[in-house]
Amino acid sequence: xxxxxxxxxxxxxxxxxxxxxxxxxxxxxxxxxxxxxxxxxxxxxxxxxxxxxxxxxxxxxxxxxxxxxxxxxxxxxxxxxxxxxxxxxxxxxxxxxxxxxxxxxxxxxxxxxxxxxxxxxxxxxxxxxxxxxxxxxxxxxxxxxxxxxxxxxxxxxxxxxxxxxxxxxxxxxxxxxxxxxxxxxxxxxxxxxxxxxxxxxxxxxxxxxxxxxxxxxxxxxxxxxxxxxxxxxxxxxxxxxxxxxxxxxxxxxx
Amino acid sequence: xxxxxxxxxxxxxxxxxxxxxxxxxxxxxxxxxxxxxxxxxxxxxxxxxxxxxxxxxxxxxxxxxxxxxxxxxxxxxxxxxxxxxxxxxxxxxxxxxxxxxxxxxxxxxxxxxxxxxxxxxxxxxxxxxxxxxxxxxxxxxxxxxxxxxxxxxxxxxxxxxxxxxxxxxxxxxxxxxxxxxxxxxxxxxxxxxxxxxxxxxxxxxxxxxxxxxxxxxxxxxxxxxxxxxxxxxxxxxxxxxxxxxxxxxxxxxxxxxxxxxxxxxxxxxxxxxxxxxxxxxxxxxxxxxxxxxxxxxxxxxxxxxxxx
Numbered sequence: 001x002x003x004x005x006x007x008x009x010x011x012x013x014x015x016x017x018x019x020x021x022x023x024x025x026x027x028x029x030x031x032x033x034x035x036x037x038x039x040x041x042x043x044x045x046x047x048x049x050x051x052x053x054x055x056x057x058x059x060x061x062x063x064x065x066x067x068x069x070x071x072x073x074x075x076x077x078x079x080x081x082x083x084x085x086x087x088x089x090x091x092x093x094x095x096x097x098x099x100x101x102x103x104x105x106x107x108x109x110x111x112x113x114x115x116x117x118x119x120x121x122x123x124x125x126x127x128x129x130x131x132x133x134x135x136x137x138x139x140x141x142x143x144x145x146x147x148x149x150x151x152x153x154x155x156x157x158x159x160x161x162x163x164x165x166x167x168x169x170x171x172x173x174x175x176x177x178x179x180x181x182x183x184x185x186x187x188x189x190x191x192x193x194x195x196x197x198x199x200x201x202x203x204x205x206x207x208x209x210x211x212x213x214x215x216x217x218x219x220x221x222x223x224x225x226x227x228x229x230x231x232x233x234x235x236x237x238x239x240x241x242x243x244x245x246x247x248x249x250x251x252x253x254x
Numbered sequence: 255x256x257x258x259x260x261x262x263x264x265x266x267x268x269x270x271x272x273x274x275x276x277x278x279x280x281x282x283x284x285x286x287x288x289x290x291x292x293x294x295x296x297x298x299x300x301x302x303x304x305x306x307x308x309x310x311x312x313x314x315x316x317x318x319x320x321x322x323x324x325x326x327x328x329x330x331x332x333x334x335x336x337x338x339x340x341x342x343x344x345x346x347x348x349x350x351x352x353x354x355x356x357x358x359x360x361x362x363x364x365x366x367x368x369x370x371x372x373x374x375x376x377x378x379x380x381x382x383x384x385x386x387x388x389x390x391x392x393x394x395x396x397x398x399x400x401x402x403x404x405x406x407x408x409x410x411x412x413x414x415x416x417x418x419x420x421x422x423x424x425x426x427x428x429x430x431x432x433x434x435x436x437x438x439x440x441x442x443x444x445x446x447x448x449x450x451x452x453x454x455x456x457x458x459x460x461x462x463x464x465x466x467x468x469x470x471x472x473x474x475x476x477x478x479x480x481x482x483x484x485x486x487x488x489x490x491x492x493x494x495x496x497x498x499x500x501x502x503x504x505x506x507x508x509x510x511x512x513x514x515x516x517x518x519x520x521x522x523x524x525x526x527x528x529x530x531x532x533x534x535x536x537x538x539x540x541x542x543x544x545x546x547x548x549x550x551x552x553x554x555x556x557x558x559x560x561x562x
Contacts (some may be wrong), residue, residue, distance in 0.1 A: 055540055075543040084544065091541040094473075094501070095559030104555065105545045150545065 002030040002052065002158060002190060007061035009047055009213075022047045024213040025061070030190050034180065036204035037194045038228070044213040045194045046088060049160045052192075053085035054078040065158065082189075084154045088162035090147040093134045098146055101134055105150040118149040121179055123172050141167040148179060157189035165197045177203055201225060261328050262289075265355030268387040270324045276351075280322040281308055283336070285329045297321055297348075307337035307369075310350075314343030314375065322351045325368070330360025330394050336368045344375040344407075350382045354398055356422075358390040365397040372402070374437075377409040384414070388421030395423040402429045406437040408463065413440045418453065419561065420446065427455040433494075435463035443472040444561045447480035447508070457486040461494035461523070470498040475557050476508035487515040490523030500529040503560060 009023040023044050037045050050056045052063065054075040063071045070078055093101070102118055103110050110118075116126035122145035132138065134146060144167045151159050161180075168176055177199065184191055193200055201207055207224040209217040217224050258266070258275075262284065266272045275282075275290065279297035282289040286306075293299050296316040300309045310321055323338060342348065358364045374380055388396035404412060418425060431439050439459065447453050459468035468488055476482045488496035500512045514527040534556050542552035 053544055055544075075540060076546060076548050079544050079546040087537075087541065091535070091537045093538060093556065093559060095562050096555065097559075100555070100559060101545075104542060104547060107546055154545065 001032070001066055002028075002192075003064040004028040004052075005062040005064065007051060007058045007063060009044075009051060009056065010059040022213050023051065023058070026213075026215060027061075028208070028215065028218075030192065032188060032190050033205040034184065034203060035190065035192045035206045035208060036201045037192060037208045037210055038196060038201060039210040039216065043211040045210050046162055047213075048210065049085060049162050049192070049194060052158075052160060053083055055085075079156075082156040082158055084151050084156045084159045086147050086151045086159070086161045086164060088166065088194075090143040092136060092138070092143065096134055097130070098132050098134060098149075099130045101146065101150055102153050105153040107154075110153070114153075118153045119146075121152055121175075121182060122146070122149045123175055124149070141169065144168060145172075148176070152179065152183060155183070155187045157187065159183060159189070159191050161191070161193045161195075163194055163196070165195060165200060173199065176200075198225075198229075201228075259328070261357050262326050264389070265326045265328070265357060265387065266324060268389075269353030269355045269385040270322055270351050272322065272324070276320070276322040278320045278322070279310075280324075281310075282322075282324055282326065284326040285332055286334050289326070294319065299323075302337060302339075305337050306335065307339070310338065310340045312340070312342045312346055312348055315345050316343065317347040320349040320351065324352065325354040325366055327354070327356045327358075327364050327366055330358050330364055330392055331362030333363070333365040334367070336366070337371075338368060339371045340373065342372065342374050342378050342380060344377060346375065346378040346380070348378075348380055350380060351384075352382070353385040353387070354400075355386075356388045356390070356396040356398070358388070358392045358394045358396050360390075360392040361394050363395040363397060365395075365399075367399040367401075369401045370403070372404045372406075372412065374404065374406045374410040374412055376407045378407075379410070380412045382412060382414045384416045386416075386418040386422055386425065388423070390421075396421060397424045398422050399426045399428075401427075404429070404431040404439065406431065406433045406439060406466075408434050409436045410434075411438050411440075413442075415442045415444075417444045418446070419444070420448075422447075422453070423451050425451075425453045427453075429455075429457045431459045431468065433459060433461050433463055433466040433468060435492075436465045437463055438467040439469070441468075441470045443470075443474070445472070445474040445482065446477070446557070446561060447474075447482055448477040449480060450478070451480040452482075453480070454483040455485065457498070459486075459488045459496065461488065461490045461496055462492055463494070464492050465494065466492065467495040468497070472498075472500045473502070473560060474500075474510070475503045475505065475561060476510050477505045479507045481509045481511075483511040483513070484529075485513045485515070486527070487517070488525050488527075489517040489519065490525050491519040493520060493522035494524070496523070496525040498527045500531075502531045503557065504531055504533055 013020040119126045281291045296313045298311045484500045486498040502510045512529040516525040
């Protein structure tokens with residue numbers, strides 16, 4: 001269970017000569033299950049994920065994980081306690097292979113069969129990928145799948161996915177939803193997915209709408225989705241990702 | 255052959271991945287003398303009569319055979335200059351493993367300079383691996399200056415791997431290749447320097463033949479106060495392809511210089527150079543830390559992968 005108590009994040013805005021509040025005094029409790037965070041670009045979603053993963057430290061408030069205050073713990077310490085963060089933009093590594101990264105993610109030596117299991121869940125054939133370097137030779141979509149496979153290999157009580165659908169094509173979209181369900185079935189815990197995709201929001205137990213650094217709405221999909229689709233909140237519009245090739249909220253709203 | 259000491263064994267493992275005396279042809283040089291030699295029906299090794307060094311003569315048509323010629327220095331204060339010359343016949347397919355390991359436990363400098371000359375016969379394939387490694391608690395410097403000259407006849411192919419990972423205080427590497435019609439050379443260099451080490455590499459490839467090619471790729475990591483210089487010069491005077499790439503990770507107070515040179519003297523010469531020097535990307539460290547590694551462990555993984 002994850003709890004945010006009055007978390008805020010201020011940065012210096014050198015142009016304006018003042019401070020800008022990216023996250024404004026957010027209090028939030030995330031129980032086990034699927035939680036989707038949505039809202040306009042620049043609303044603070046990725047910042048919130050980075051605060052939870054420990055990549056940045058809040059300027060105010062506390063973060064508790066399973067009752068323990070983790071506000072001042074490092075990225076590594078949080079990872080060891082069971083926080084996993086799948087990046088929106090996966091990182092490339094010259095020289096490190098898919099197998100190297102999955103081994104680090106799993107925290108132990110993994111057999112070919114295990115690697116095969118992680119990769120086939122994201123629709124990649126282990127034989128083709130296991131020894132590939134995670135470098136510029138991989139496409140954005142391939143990298144994104146490998147990023148998700150690392151989260152699968154980690155199997156931790158809290159997994160954060162930052163826009164996992166970006167770059168994933170229509171064919172594999174249904175599989176992506178299966179991936180989340182599998183992770184949940186296998187490891188229980190909480191899965192937080194930052195997404196603009198109606199189909200992902202649809203599987204969430206709870207949807208949180210974040211805009212301007214504040215929680216604008218929070219509730220079950222039955223409560224929140226109709227308002228989102230009607231364009232009631234948040235305004236202006238939830239941006240679309242034209243590369244997705246499948247209907248997004250904005251399309252519905254037009 | 256004399257029994258190997260523990261230090262000699264460690265050096266051999268590091269420079270040639272050998273745990274025991276190699277199979278096939280070999281010549282092990284230790285502290286300026288010959289420790290052991292074996293020749294085969296196809297591969298002859300002869301001591302040079304006019305200067306220190308050996309001739310390695312590989313008969314035409316020799317396939318799937320290897321030659322190991324490691325050099326070990328375990329006494330402090332040894333300085334040597336060795337000339338090794340390889341005569342590889344036509345239509346061969348062989349692996350040559352050289353390399354030098356210095357264990358300097360004393361306060362005098364130990365220095366090995368080697369000039370290797372390769373004559374690669376028509377349509378022969380050669381893989382040449384050269385590793386350099388230094389160890390020892392002494393204050394004496396460990397210095398290595400390898401020079402390699404490669405003459406490639408028509409249709410031949412040579413792949414050279416040169417690796418220096420640890421413990422060499424100062425090195426100046428010179429590699430020259432002359433590539434004839436349809437021949438190709440691939441050079442892969444890996445270097446890591448630390449403390450106050452200095453490493454200079456200088457590659458020069460002359461692509462004189464039609465459809466000849468050269469591919470030179472250097473990956474290096476410079477730590478602490480070390481300094482590296484990478485120079486490459488590809489000269490294309492025929493229809494040819496040349497590519498050189500220098501990719502360096504810089505850390506701490508280190509300095510890396512990359513000086514590429516390309517000379518095209520034929521309208522069909524296609525030459526490319528790429529160079530990139532930079533520190534380890536912060537997002538790479540953070541990604542590995544989100545997988546549970548500490549910053550130091552993440553750094554080690556990134557460097558090991560980069561130099562693998």
